[in-house]
Amino acid sequence: MLEIKNLHVKIAEDDAEILNGIDLILPKGEVHAIMGPNGSGKSTLAYVLAGKDDYEITEGSILWNGEDITEMDPDERAAAGVFLAFQYPIEIPGVATMTFLRTAMNAVRKARGEDELSTPDFMRIVKEKAKELGIADDKLKRPLNVGFSGGEKKRQEILQMSLLEPSLCVLDETDSGLDIDALKIVADGVNKLRGSDRAMLVITHYQRLLNYIVPDKVHVLSHGRIVRSGGKELALELEESGYAEFDEAAA
């Protein structure tokens, strides 16, 4: 279970507070959506969960399975099961995708007390999952994300997510830059990972993604706070009315 309690966050080199008092409970087995306008703090929440050190937590806590993860390094959080699918996946020239995947998988396995994968096992697992996501073999040989289209990069994120077997998945605007076909493939990939041992936080600006990844709950984020929570129908309501009322309410 993810428990976010009274979370206040500012940019490390700035005084401006971006999140001011977030409370959220996300049990395992559930998918929650965070929706909100630009600048509401959605991406900040995603980064803070993953441990990016550009941000400073001034108050509150983040508990994952009862353990406070706020002092943990990003790689320790990954080992503990936290996975952030980036809104803008990063290109890494000179690092072959396969090398990267193998390094990451073995690092996480080692930290979790599991054995490293043998080369044939690793190859088999990667090729199988890549095929499901429609990722061609030659993309796995190329440097990570270099020259990939927006859709290809998002598929790589989901591939990594399925390989690292996280228990808390945070998807930051996974739908941005995707056409409808790519969106379906990515959503299928995510839905396959839904399960009773896994919690998912889907961050999105638009309701569209939630047609394909149907959430158990929807939370509306505005000016760094959750201003409303509800069932999946809340997303449809927002699609109709927009975010204006929350902006005013919070302001």
Place this chain on the structure above:
Amino acid sequence: MAVEILKTKAEQGFADQLKASVPVLPGADVPWVKTLREAAWETYASTGLPHRRVEEWKYTDLRTLLKDAYPPAPTLAEALKAGDVDTALGKGLADFDCHRLVIVNGHYRPELSDVSGLDSKVEIQSMSDALAAPTDWLRETLGQVNREESDTVVALNTALMSGGVIVRVADGAVLDKPLHLVHVAAAKDPASLATRNLVSIGDGAKATLFESYVSNSDTPVQRNSVTELVAGDASEVHHIKLQNEITQSAHFTTWMTRLGAGVTYRAFQFSIGAALARNQLFIRFAGEGSVSHVSSAVLGRGSQHNDTTMVIDHAVPECESREFCKLVLDDDARGIIQCKVNVHRDAQKSDGHQMAQALLLSETAEFDSKPELEIFADDVVCGHGSTSGQVDEELMFYLRARGIPEPQARALLIAAFIGEALEKIEQESLRENFLELASVWLRGEGA
């Protein structure tokens, strides 16, 4: 006059060396050789060691950096076995499939070399033998390939050269394996080495020349090695260098290269060792339609000083030159890339581009980049670029968010950075060897 110019201990030391060595150097009783050495000596004596006010040497002031001139290595090299050469090369390179020519302390050692299977396609001769009985070809070629008369280090080499190899690849010959010139430093006491190689690649021939510079002892040397290379028309030459000296040594190598018409020349230099290194490449396009691609990778830490200086002469039209350099510098290491491209008046349709990139791992590491373009033709495409920076924190976060611990993520990014240069090596087994050397260095075990 020379007495006034030679101010420092090292400068005077080289002068004393020459006086002492003249009678024992190869070709001492050959007038042509004597004249050659005397002319070179005049060049040195009139300027002394280059210093910071000499533009080409502004970042590598030898008056400051060279404290002393070591005495010449003994004429007869120490007893060395083939196994010792393997040890000096290290495991990966010892197994490298090649025709091996071993040069110990500047002297060619046929008994340590293995050139079986080369037959009539390739002629190999010891430089010291050749200087003692010079042929007309040698007289016309040595020191004439790409003349850099004003370069002091080359002049010192000519004045003091003790040996090396002459390699002549026949027209049309296609070599099945690389020629590997193993330059081993194996001195018991600190010594200076002056090696001179001359390589001629025939018209239409294809050859890979790999020069490795390694040590067989912990004794520092001052190495001055010059390789002159003539590439005949329509030849394809791969010229690769590994500098893995011990970190107390000084290393000066100069490649003087002349390319005929329609030549493909690909050079790569990988530098890891030496306290002080200067890698000079002087490349001249002498025939139209040729291509020269030079890449280099430098790994430096501690107080290592590594200077790569290139001069590319587009003397004729329609040639293409590329220079691509990557440096990883840690601690107080200093890296220098100077690359001057001269496009001569009639060299229309010249195409030249250079890029130098440094990754600085500490606050005190320093990178100096000096691109120079001198263009006298009007229809050319030339460009240059240079970057320096630290390990990208966004990339670091991405890798760490995938569970890769900080030191491993950093090492992966540094390896990726230098890997972009090493990928330019087309010979797979050498590329693999170099990647392994780089990863050893990254683990902190290398030079």
